[in-house]
Amino acid sequence: MTYDSALDFGLLLLRVVLGLTMAAHGYNKFFGGGRIPGTAGWFDSIGMKPGMFHARVAATTEIAAGLGLALGLLTPVPAAGFVALMLVAAWTVHRANGFFIVKEGWEYNLVLAAAAVAVAATGAGKYSLDHLLFSGTGFYGWLYGWCGLTIAVVLGLLGGIGQLAVFYRPPAKTG
Known part of the structure; x- marks a missing residue:
């Protein structure tokens, strides 16, 4: 096995594990214990209103981005x-808990987002x-390198920050 084929296999492994992990989260929102109504109630409780809208958007985005x-x-x-997904999750759910996942912090969100951006930078x-459909075309160069990284970061930040700015209303503190 050559370096290039090992690199391509490593990228495949990383993409599939990351992608199917994210898609499983979306699937669980649709079909898991609480389904969409349970997820919607939870979204309402953390300040992402309307909860039903955000439950559907989050589940759909997790499946689409993952696949x-x-x-x-x-x-x-x-x-x-x-x-975008990990920014919103980190800000609304995990930010107050610090960095480490063992305390329900935002560590896992950072790892998933950074790994996805790294894949966008290296190419799939x-x-x-991407390779099957676009290699040999001028469009292929937009799908990796600085272009891929910039697209992933800028679109992701705009999407996440936009969603938070428009919809996030932190719940009132009690006690």
Whole structure:
């Protein structure tokens, strides 16, 4: 196995694990214990109102971004979805708990977002739909390197910050 094929396999492994992990979170919001109504109630309770809207948007985005990254399809776009999702989760749920995941902090959110951005920067590799559909075209260069990284970060931050600015209303402190 050559370096290039090992690199492409490593990118495939990373994309599939990251992507299917994110997609599983979306699937769980749709079909897990509380389903969408339970997720909506939780979103309302953390200040993301209307909860039903955000439950559907979050679940759909998690599935779409997860599958898009796993398949390596227009890779910077699903990576931007990771950034937006993880920014909103970190800010609304985990920020007050500090960094470490053992205290329900934002560590895991950072790792998922950074890994997705790194994939956007390196490109999805040869074992991806990006390579299959776009290699040899001028468009392919937009899907990795500084372009891919910039698209993932800028779209992700705009999406996450925009969602927080428009919809997030922190719950009133009690006690």
